[in-house]
Amino acid sequence: MHRIARLLGWLALATLVFVTVVPIGLRPVSGAPVSLERLGAFAVLGFLFAFGYSKRPVRVLALVIIAAAGLEAFQLLEATRHGRMADFLVKAAGGGIGVAIGSGLAALPALRRGVEAEV
Template sequence: MHRIARLLGWLALASLIFVTVVPIGLRPVSGAPVSLERLGAFAVLGFLFAFGYPKRPAQVLVLVIIAAAGLEAFQLLEATRHGRMADFLVKAAGGGIGVAIGSGLAALPAFRRGVEA
């Protein structure tokens, strides 16, 4: 189960990179408030990585925060996008929530069997 979470985490990160750096017209729209989209996307990312790498919660949190900062910075390279501190903070908060939930779930006895990393 942890291996699947790792794979899904890396796929989620690749997807977030794609939707963050493409022109705004190519970005998928869910209809939810954009802050909720950001929070949710990074919560899922943090959860998947924390569950996939249960012995490395601090490194996972750093990775998610760096990803949030990097993606906001990359948006400055695309004319139709903008990187904002407020957006970064929402993404980092979502990532932190996801890491906390993923780490907590991974620590439960039912999920501790077969932990490799």
Template sequence: MSRASRYLGWLILAAITVATVAPIGYRPISGMPVSIERFGAFALLAFLLALGYPRHRWQVLVLAVAAAGALEAFQLLEVTRHGRVADFMVKVAGCGCGAAASLAAGLLWPRLGPRGEA
């Protein structure tokens, strides 16, 4: 489970990066409000990486928040995109909730905890 969570987490980060820095015309649209998309994407990212690296949850949270900040800043380089503090804050909230959900999952299901991490 830990290895799969790691792979999926890094794949999610790659997908978020492409969707965030690509021109607006290439951004996938789910039909959900964009704040929910942002929140959900970063919650999933933090959840999977924190689940994959259970002994490093704080570092994962810092990494996810730093990625959110960097991606918002990179949007300023693309003419059709815009980085906003409000968008960053939604992503930070998603990161926090995802990391907290990982911690809760580890407490509820101890097999998901840091026992077997390499």
């Protein structure tokens, strides 16, 4: 299960890179508010990486935050896009939420074993 999460995490990151740096007209639109799209996309990314690399939550969080910053910076290279601090903060928050949930779920089996051993 962790291998699948890792693969899906890298695919999600590649997808985010693509949709972030293409001209705005090629960007997929879900109909949801763009801040919710950003938050959700990075929450999924953070979750997948945290679950896939469950023994490295701090590194995963750093990766997700660096990815958010890098993608905002890359938008400055495309004339129809713009990188904004507010967008970065939404992406970083989404990534943090995803990492927290993914790390928590990945830790559940160990917590269950610990509780069963005490009983």
